[in-house]
Amino acid sequence: MSLRAFHIIFVIASVLLSLFVGLWGVREYMDTRNGSGLALALVFFFLGFALVIYGKRVFRKLRELP
Numbered sequence: 001m002s003l004r005a006f007h008i009i010f011v012i013a014s015v016l017l018s019l020f021v022g023l024w025g026v027r028e029y030m031d032t033r034n035g036s037g038l039a040l041a042l043v044f045f046f047l048g049f050a051l052v053i054y055g056k057r058v059f060r061k062l063r064e065l066p
Helices: 003-032 035-064
Strands: none
Touching (some): 003 035
């Protein structure tokens, strides 16, 4: 497996994991009404969004490489 393929798979897996943890935080907040669950959700949704932007930029750059 090339470094390019590994990087693409790792970014996709990281986005999915951050979305899963964000949903977990939302569910935790709905069950307990504790602010830490909401904070967890917001942080991981933001990180997932940032990873999507990072992934787009990296995929564009990796496409230009031979």
